Amino acid sequence: MKRYKNAIRTLALTLGFTIVASAQTVSSLIDEVSTSNLDAILNEFTGEVTTTVGGNTVTILNRVSSSGNDLAADYLEEKLNSYSNLEVVSDQYSGGSLGGRNIVATQVGATNPDDIYVICAHYDSVTNYCADDNATGTAAVLEAARVLSQYCIENTIVYALWDEEEDGLVGSNDWSGRASNEGKNILGVINLDMIGYDKDGNNNMPIHTNNDSVSLKDDAVDILNTHSAAIGLTPDVVNPGISASDHASFWNDGFKAIMLSEAVGFGDLTPYYHTANDRVNTLHLPYFHKICKYLMAVVATKAGLIDNSSCSLGVESEELDNISIYPNPTTSVLNIELPNTLGSTSLELVNAMGQMIYRQDTTLMEIKVSTEQLSNGVYFLKIGSEKKSIVKKIIKN
Ligand SMILES: [Zn+2]
Structure with missing residues (x-):
């Protein structure tokens, strides 16, 4: 199967699995949150400035789902795909008036791939700007993904x-169900929903919870108190x-969930709510930046930063490049050919939600x-040998 080698090597490069950085501290990741990057996303995503999608210069005029917000979705997909070590899925579902499209990126945990934290925001809107x-919540999620995806983590x-x-x-609702x-x-x-308005300037961080989610809320409060000086x-x-x-x-599906939002009820909520006057120049950007740093602290803590020597993502080696996997997309059988220098190898097939569905330890060269x-969809095949491993995206049709 030598003739597949170049194709496989190209696939690995386009998937963007790169060598990850060594484990840092949560504090150092908070410092990596870029306020200029956040502000650029806000302005691009609300159509205040032009941006580039699919190589074209475009303006994202609105994100109203019923009038077609594919440009906004394409922007998000492209942004997430530009970060390392993420698998990005454009999740078309058939709900609502026209059916919609969630954009979902997964960073698989090296230690506990089945243990999942979801960091989320809605990107659709009711009108222009x-x-x-919720361009604020969307930008916060993108920035957390940009920073954390460079590191090795325990949980998905x-x-x-x-x-x-x-x-x-x-x-x-579709995804949670x-x-x-x-x-x-x-x-x-x-x-995260509406995190950019703080007229009274009290830097209050409303954390919305229900009784079932109190332990998650307690963790979130502890994380904020631990890093209060850096976050404010x-x-x-x-x-x-x-x-x-x-x-x-x-909540309706029995999961623990909290919301970070600027207001408790209608107190100190933006007066431009659900109007086209809800524009970037009405926001209190320093407050928004603080919540983005707080999100980074929560995500990094919950993800569990680990040293890249124990990371199963992205550490490439010459042996691991010489792997043939075919056909891909696959229908009934996936053939895996490993180089004879690899020795004892573990194979894990993980679904798009980070759940391991198959594992085999082997010394065979052909599996x-x-x-x-x-089910049809995207899977990740993790091939590991001692401390070297690689992940390949597999499509099942
Ligand atoms: Zn909203």
Whole structure:
């Protein structure tokens, strides 16, 4: 199968699995949050400035799902694909008026791939601009993904950007329902909705929870208190929290979820809510930046930073480049050919939600894996040998 070698090598490069950096501290990751990057995303995503999508110069005029917000979704998909070590899925579902499209990126945990935290925000809007609601939450999720994806983590992190929140939490409800049916081990959900307005300047951080999510809320408060000097926000627990955003989809399916939002009820909420006057120049950007740093602290803590010597993502070697996997896309059988220098090898097939569905330890050079029973979709094949390993994306059709 030598003739496949170049094709496989090219695939590995285009997937963007790169050597990850050594483990840092949560504090150092907070410092990596870029305020200029966040502000650039806000301005591009609300159409205040042009951006580039698919190589074209475009303006994202609005993100209203019913009038077609594919440009916004394409922008998110392209951004997430530009970061290392993420598998990005454009998740078309058939809910709502027209059906929608969630953009979901997974960073597989090296130690506990089945233990999942979901970091999310809705990207759709009710009219033009809608900077606070919810370009702010969307930008926060993107920036957390950009920073953390460079590091090796214990637990799986799913970065999700929901469609059709404004039509009744349609996108998040669809995804959460499927996650529940499939028995996903989601340990916590952090939802961000409207995090850019703080007229009274009190740097209050409302954390909305329900009784079932109190342990997650407690962790979030502890993380804020631990890093209070670097973040500069004061926690304000809201229980019962409002249910008018995507975290409620997860509450309904029995998962622990909290929401970070600028207001408790209508106190200190943007007066431009759900109007085209909700623009970037009405936001209190320093407050927004603080919440993005806080999110980074929460995500990095929950992900569990580990040293890259024990990381199963992205560490490439010459032997691991000489692997043939075919056919891909696969229908019934996946053939895996390993170089004879590799020795004892572990193979793990992980689904798009980070759940391991197959594992084999082997010293064979040729392995056949039956894929007949798999549902159609994206999977990741993790091939590991001692401390060297690599991940290949597999499509089942
Ligand atoms: Zn919203």
